[in-house]
Amino acid sequence: MTILLVDDEQELVSAMAERLDMRGIHAEFACCGTDAIRMAQKKCYDVAVLDMKMPRMSGLELRRELSALCPDMRFIFLSGHGSEEDFKAGSAEAASYLIKPVDIEDLMETIRTVMEQ
């Protein structure tokens, strides 16, 4: 199982990827939508965990790009923002919607649930 973590906060996604790795889940990360697309062009990931609010390309736009590249890819949205629009869009367009900060165990549980769907 390979996971793609995308967030403009590199410190966050790098630590998160390392922790997932420690738990036996191979995770790679990108700090912007462009990098993420480039990575997805090389290989398709099982699950992408996307930050909703990112500069230049939002999580929702990135999700559409990635879906076009990898139709089987599942998505989890991660947001520090709890606006109504985010909540609705995140719930509608992704398998799951989580609000930062996320407990690593909760994230793994969500990933497992999403994979089982």
Added chain:
Amino acid sequence: MSFLKRFKPDFWDTNPEAGPHKSLFNYRRTWRQAIALLTVVALVPLLIMTFLDYNVTRRSLESENILRLTRVTSNTRRSVAYFLDERKSALQFIVQRETVKNLHDTTRLGNILRGLKNSFGGFVDIGLIEGSGRQVAYVGPYELQGRDYGDQHWFSRTLEKGSYISNVFRGYRDEPHLIVAVRCPGNGPDGPFVLRATLDTARFNSLLASLDLDPGDDVFITSHSGTIQTPTRWHGTVLSDLGLPVPEYSAKTTVLEAGEKDGTDVLVGYAFITDTPFVLMIVKVTAEVMQPWETIRMELLWLLLVSIVVILLVIVGVATRMVSKIFIADQTRAKTLHHMEHTNRMASIGRLAAGVAHEINNPLAIINEKAGLIKDIFTFGKEYDKDDRLVRNVDSILKSVNRCGTITKRLLSFARHIDVAMEQIEFKELASEVIGFLNKEAEYRSISIIMDIPDDLPEFTSDRGKLQQIFLNLINNAFQAMNDGGALTITALRSGPNELQFSVGDDGCGIPEEDCKRIFEPFFSTKKKRGGTGLGLSITYGLVQELGGDMAVASEVGKGTVFTITLPVTPTINKAEQA
């Protein structure tokens, strides 16, 4: 005072300058201006019309009185003139028909007198006077045979004019009488003879006595010089001077206003009787002839007074109603504005909360991940397993991150639910959320919060955002009313098949009974001096109603207050309201 209070309009005690939502109008001033304007518009035409009508009616009545007096005076003059003319003509007829010789005969003269008395009446005696003025024949009750009238004014006037009617005078008989004399045709040795007759003044007087007079009126005949000729009621005896002025001769009847000696205003009708020295006078007291006018005037004044009172009552009623309507509209406007302002403020708070939460959540997530990574390194690596202090400290960091996360998630939840419509609510969870916002204040002020919410309380359908606002307002109010160390009680129970009852109670200062009645009214506040708008409970009440519920308050001064909210488990409110 309490009776007046019942009629006091709602706007009376409002202060247009007070409060954050000032009224558009100064209602009392508007009310006063409306009354003044309506009063001027309604009463000025009425008063002008009444004044005009008053004067027109008065003038009309005065004219009518003058006309009536003129008519009566003219008619009476005709009667008097006819009486005198008739007798003068009778004597003229006799001198034409009878010779002087016949008239010298006292028997013949006595027959003539008898005939005159029978035919006309009013004759007392009759005599023939020769040209020198000596009475040569006389028939009558007095001893006047041989009397000399040569120097008498009437005698010379008769010779000069052919006939003469005298004033009332005393003469040789020394009692008031008047004579009619005519000149006989032809000449005697000393000039023309004169036939003279004395008229009965009683008959003369009875002509005037037959008039229908009011108690203060008078009718009499006076000479041109103002000597009274017939008996009067109030103006003196026969041959005394009249107190009233006699106008210049006029063939027409005239009516003048005059004043009696005692100051009484009178109307006097004058009529000069042609070819006689007499002036007929009818005197009427102005107050008596204007008596009907006094009655009309009183009726008019009463009508005016009643009309003014009715108009003023109507004006006050209309003005009060009109200003009350404006007041209600203004209140509604202010309430709506405040509601909008409140909604906007809540939306702004929501956006701000979401923004703050986002800004905090990102660094918090980094702290969380980094601390988690450190812990993972400690946990998964074997180097540090002997020293659990490091893991304990990292756990402490993670716990604080978790605490911050809970706060930001609560803020986000609050922000998310501001505009959210109906959803299933678990009251215990909602109460905990709301209490979460005020936990710190409760801690600082040592306020204990007691929640008595049964576990089997069913979930109900409602608007989470509105419920949060309702309970936040109520709990905030309770906190303000309580002293430090007080107790706040939140209870919930199922009060009916489709009804839940919630209460928020405090042991604070309580609310006086008078204030309890008005507590949900907009702009009613006991905290205005401390910046209260008087809209918090009004808006809370409105929100409860929007949710299809009801709200009540029970309070005792010094013991505390309990607000009770009843909400349906499944509301039947208008779908449009949810939109």
